[in-house]
Amino acid sequence: MTYSQRVDRATPTCIIFLVDQSASMYEPMAGTTTPKSVAVAEQLNATIMELIQRCSKSHTEPPRPYFAVAAIGYRTDKSGTAIVQSLLTVPNSVGDLAWTTDLAQAPLRVEERTRETSDGSLQYRMPIWVEPFNDGGTPMCAAFDRAGRIAHSWVQAYPQSFPPIVINLTDGESTDGSPTVWADRITSLATSDGNLLLFNIMLAGGMNSNPVMFPNSRQLFRDHSGQTLFDMSSELPEIMRTAAVRQGYPAEAGARGMSMNADFRAVVSFLNVGTSVGHLLR
Amino acid sequence: MNRETERYGLAGGAAVIVALFAIWKGVGVAPAVLAILVTGAVFIGVEYVLDQRQMLPDTVPAPGGESRVAFPAAAAPPTVSEGGQEISSPNVLPNDGRTSATLDMALLDPNSVEVTHVASAGTRTIWSLSIAKHGQAIAECEDAVHIDATRWVMAVADGASSSFGAGRWAQVLVDEFVTAPPQPLSPGSFDSWLERSRAAMSGGESADRSGWWAEEGARRGAFATLVGAAVHGKADERVATVMCLGDSCAFLVGGDRRLRRSLPYEDASQFGSHPSLIGSLPGHGAVAPSWTTLPVAPGDVLVLASDAVSEWLLGDQRRIDRILELTPSEIADVVIAERAVGHIVNDDLTLAVMGLS
Numbered sequence: 336m337t338y339s340q341r342v343d344r345a346t347p348t349c350i351i352f353l354v355d356q357s358a359s360m361y362e363p364m365a366g367t368t369t370p371k372s373v374a375v376a377e378q379l380n381a382t383i384m385e386l387i388q389r390c391s392k393s394h395t396e397p398p399r400p401y402f403a404v405a406a407i408g409y410r411t412d413k414s415g416t417a418i419v420q421s422l423l424t425v426p427n428s429v430g431d432l433a434w435t436t437d438l439a440q441a442p443l444r445v446e447e448r449t450r451e452t453s454d455g456s457l458q459y460r461m462p463i464w465v466e467p468f469n470d471g472g473t474p475m476c477a478a479f480d481r482a483g484r485i486a487h488s489w490v491q492a493y494p495q496s497f498p499p500i501v502i503n504l505t506d507g508e509s510t511d512g513s514p515t516v517w518a519d520r521i522t523s524l525a526t527s528d529g530n531l532l533l534f535n536i537m538l539a540g541g542m543n544s545n546p547v548m549f550p551n552s553r554q555l556f557r558d559h560s561g562q563t564l565f566d567m568s569s570e571l572p573e574i575m576r577t578a579a580v581r582q583g584y585p586a587e588a589g590a591r592g593m594s595m596n597a598d599f600r601a602v603v604s605f606l607n608v609g610t611s612v613g614h615l616l617r
Numbered sequence: 618m619n620r621e622t623e624r625y626g627l628a629g630g631a632a633v634i635v636a637l638f639a640i641w642k643g644v645g646v647a648p649a650v651l652a653i654l655v656t657g658a659v660f661i662g663v664e665y666v667l668d669q670r671q672m673l674p675d676t677v678p679a680p681g682g683e684s685r686v687a688f689p690a691a692a693a694p695p696t697v698s699e700g701g702q703e704i705s706s707p708n709v710l711p712n713d714g715r716t717s718a719t720l721d722m723a724l725l726d727p728n729s730v731e732v733t734h735v736a737s738a739g740t741r742t743i744w745s746l747s748i749a750k751h752g753q754a755i756a757e758c759e760d761a762v763h764i765d766a767t768r769w770v771m772a773v774a775d776g777a778s779s780s781f782g783a784g785r786w787a788q789v790l791v792d793e794f795v796t797a798p799p800q801p802l803s804p805g806s807f808d809s810w811l812e813r814s815r816a817a818m819s820g821g822e823s824a825d826r827s828g829w830w831a832e833e834g835a836r837r838g839a840f841a842t843l844v845g846a847a848v849h850g851k852a853d854e855r856v857a858t859v860m861c862l863g864d865s866c867a868f869l870v871g872g873d874r875r876l877r878r879s880l881p882y883e884d885a886s887q888f889g890s891h892p893s894l895i896g897s898l899p900g901h902g903a904v905a906p907s908w909t910t911l912p913v914a915p916g917d918v919l920v921l922a923s924d925a926v927s928e929w930l931l932g933d934q935r936r937i938d939r940i941l942e943l944t945p946s947e948i949a950d951v952v953i954a955e956r957a958v959g960h961i962v963n964d965d966l967t968l969a970v971m972g973l974s
Contacts, residue, residue: 341963345752388837389779391830392757398830439830454900459836460829574890 337529338497338572342401342612346496349403349432349489350386350610352379353478354422355505356410360469362506365544365598372467374599375504375538379406379465382606383438390435400434405485406464407431409478411471417511419477422465431485438464475509479517486524486531498526502592502609504602506538508560518567532569534592534609536602546601549579549608551589561595568593571608578611579604730953731755732945735766745771746945748953748966760923760967761787763795770795771969772845775865775923777894781834782818786897787841789818794845794860801858801908808903811895818897838898843906844880844921848913848973855973857913862906864892866927872916874938880909885931888924919971925964926952932960941970 342348360372367374383404390398406422425433425441433441442462450457479501486499501521524531537560539546547555549571556562568591571579579586582604594605735743743766749758759776761784772794776783799810818839842863850856859867861881869878882888895904913919918941922930929952930937940948948968955961 343750343752343963384833387830388781388833391781391834392759393782393785394831394835397828439828442829445829460832462829 338574340495340497340526340528342497344400346493347401347403347434348497348612349405349486349493349499351405351407351431351482351485351499351501352382353475353482353501353503353505354379354406354408354465355473355475355503355507356408356468356470357473357507357510358410358470359473359506359540360467360538362540365539365541365596367599369599370467370469371506371538371540372469374602376465376467378599378602378606379504380461380463381603382610383464384462385607386610387435387439391439398435398439400436402435403432403489404435404438405431405433405482407478407481407485408468409474409481410469411474411510413471415472417474417477418471419474419481425464430488431481432489472510473505473507474511475503475505475514476511476517478503479514479521483517483521483524486521490524490526490531494526496526496528497612498529498531499524500532500609500612501534502606503533503535504538505535506540508563513563515563515567522567522569529572530569532572532592532609533567534605535564535568536594536597536605537564538602539596539598544596544598544601546597547593547595548584548597548601548604549576549586549590550593550595551587551591556595564593564595565591575608575611579608582608584608729753729755730946730949731758732949733762733764734945735764742972743970744945745969746949746967748949750965751956751963757784758965758967759784759787760965761791762921762967762969763788763791764969764971765795766971768795769848769971769973770798770846771919771921771971772843773865773921773923773967773969774841774843775863775965775967777840777842780839781831781837782839782897783841786818786839787843789814789897790841790843790895791845793817794843798845798847799860799906801860801910807906811904812899815897815899838896838901840894840896840901842892842924843895846919846921846971848919848971852915855913857911857919859909859911860906861909862893862895862904864888864924864927866922866924866931868920868922868927868930868937869911869913870918870920870937870941872914874941876934876937877917878911879927879931881907882927882931885928888928892924913973915974917973919973921969923965923967925956925962926966926968929955929961945970 340346354375356372361370363369364371364374386402386404387398390401392399407419408422409417409419411417421431423433425437427437442464444463446461446463448459448461450459482501486501489499518533522531522533550565553562553565556565571586571590571592576586576590579590592609594601597605729749731747733745743764745762745764747755747758747760747762749755759778761774764771772791774787774790776787793810793814800806842865844861844865844867846857846859846867848855848857857869859880861867864882866882867880868876871877893904920937940951943951952961952966956963
C-alpha cells in the first residue's frame with residue numbers, strides 16, 4: 336500500500352512550500368484588504384508551527400526531526416531574471432531544507448498574540464519564519480526545478496519515507512514557460528511509498544471568490560489555467576482525502592490536491608489537508 | 618562585440634601572429650598560410666568545446682538562498698540523468714547526525730524492550746512486556762503499564778504520538794487506575810476519577826518550559842487510550858471488571874487456551890485511525906468508558922494490550938494461544954520479527970498478562 340509509511344526519525348518526510356512572490360501578490364486576498372503575500376506568509380508560518388508541534392513530545396526534549404521543511408520564494412528582478420530563493424534562515428539547514436528540530440529553535444522572532452476563544456481571550460506566542468514579499472513575475476518553472484533538485488536528493492537519502500510533498504501557492508500563470516513539463520518531471524520522483532505529491536493552490540483576488548477545492552474532474556474547468564492547474568496537481572492519497580472530507584469538503588475518489596479561486600479559509604484548509612500525515616507520526 | 622565576432626577575431630588574430638612569426642623565421646609563405654588555417658581552427662575548436670561545456674544542460678541558476686552553511690561531509694553526490702536532463706544532486710540532509718548504520722544499531726538496542734515479572738507461582742504468572750517503536754529507546758515508549766498483583770488490578774494506556782506529553786499522560790492514567798480505580802456502578806465515579814488524573818498530570822508538570830513549542834504543547838495537552846481490569850470475588854465466583862476507552866484491548870483466555878472474549882473489539886477490521894481518546898485537559902471534555910463484567914475461573918488468563926499488538930492478536934486467534942506458551946522475552950522476539958515484516962505496524966507494543974489461580 337502506498338502513502339502509508341509512518342513518519343519517524345528513520346523515515347522522515349520532506350515538505351517543500353513554493354511561494355509566489357510576484358508583484359500581483361500585493362493585491363488583496365478575496366473579500367479582504369490583506370495583501371495575498373501577507374495572508375500566505377501568515378498561513379505558512381502557522382503551518383510550519385503546526386508541523387513542529389506534531390514533532391514535540393515533552394518538556395524534556397526538543398521537537399524531533401520528523402520533517403525537513405523548505406520554503407522557496409519565486410519572483411523576477413527588474414530585467415525579468417528569475418529569483419528563486421529559500422525564505423528560511425535557519426542555522427544547520429542544509430541547502431534549502433531545515434529539520435523541525437532546528438526550525439523550532441530559530442524563528443526570526445516570536446510574537447505575543449491574543450486570540451478570542453469561547454473562554455475569553457487567549458494569549459499565545461506565534462513564531463515567525465517567513466516574511467511577506469512581492470515583486471516582479473512568476474517564474475514557476477524555475478521554482479519547480481528548484482523543488483525537483485531538493486526532492487531528488489531527498490528521495491535518494493530516504494528511499495523508504497513517505498514521499499516528498501510540494502505545495503505551490505500562487506496567484507497567477509507561469510511567466511517562464513509551461514510548468515506542466517516541470518510538474519511531470521518532479522512528480523516522477525518517488526520513494527518506495529509513492530510518487531512525489533505536488534499540490535497547487537491558486538489564490539483569488541477581487542471582492543468575492545467561489546473556491547473550487549479538491550476537484551476530481553478536469554471537465555469542471557473551461558479555462559486553460561484551471562485545466563493546467565488540474566493536470567499538474569497530484570491525486571490526494573487516501574489519508575489526505577479522508578482529511579479533506581473531515582474538514583467538510585466532498586473530495587470524491589480521484590480528488591486532486593488543487594484549489595482554484597482560493598480565499599483565506601481555503602488556504603488554511605488546503606495547507607491542513609496537504610500536510611495531514613499526522614496519524615502516520617510516531 | 619558579440620560572442621561570435623569575438624571568437625573569430627581572436628582566432629584570426631592568433632593565426633596572423635603565427636603566420637608573421639613563420640615568415641620572419643623564413644619558412645616561406647605557403648607554410649605560413651597553412652599555419653594561419655591550423656591555428657585558427659584550433660582556436661575555434663577550443664572555444665567551441667568551452668562553449669559546449671557552458672551550454673551543457675543546466676537547471677535554473679539558484680541565486681541567493683543556496684546552501685548558506687557548509688554541508689557536513691556528504692559524499693560527492695551522484696549526478697543522475699532524469700528525462701534526458703541532468704539534475705545536479707546537491708545536498709543530502711543528515712537526520713540528527715544519525716546514519717542508517719546507527720539506526721540499524723537502534724534496532725538491536727536491548728533498551729528498546731522492557732519485561733517486568735510481577736509474580737510467578739504455579740499457573741498464576743503475572744508479567745508485562747513493553748517494546749518501543751522501531752528505532753526508538755524504551756524511554757521514548759508512549760505506552761504505559763501498571764500491575765498490582767496483590768489486588769489483582771492492572772491497566773495499559775497508549776499515549777497518542779502526535780500529542781504533547783503523551784507518554785506521561787499514559788503513565789498517569791495507569792497509575793491512577795491501579796491505585797484508585799473508578800467504580801462502574803457509582804454515578805460520577807469515572808468523571809471524578811478523570812478529574813483527579815488530570816490534576817495529577819498538571820501537578821507534576823515541569824516548570825522548565827524550554828521553548829514556545831512546549832508552552833503551546835502544554836496548552837494543547839495529551840491524549841491516550843486506556844484499558845483496565847480488576848478481579849474481585851471469592852475463588853469459586855470470581856469476576857473480572859474490564860474498562861475500555863479507545864482501541865487498547867482486553868482478552869480473556871480460558872484454561873483450554875481458547876480466546877473466550879475480547880473487548881472492546883472482536884475483529885481486527887474494527888481498528889481505525891480515530892479511536893476514542895482521553896484528553897489530559899479539562900477543556901478536552903468528558904468521555905464515557907465501556908464497562909464489562911466477565912466471570913472468570915482459575916486457570917484463565919487476562920491479557921491487556923495496546924492497539925498494534927491487539928490488532929495482530931485479533932488477526933488470527935491462534936496467536937494468543939501460541940504466545941501464551943512462550944516466555945515474555947520469546948514473545949518479544951516474535952512480535953519484533955512480525956513488526957519487521959510488516960504484520961504489526963511500527964508502534965509501541967505493550968502486553969500485560971495476569972494468570973488467575
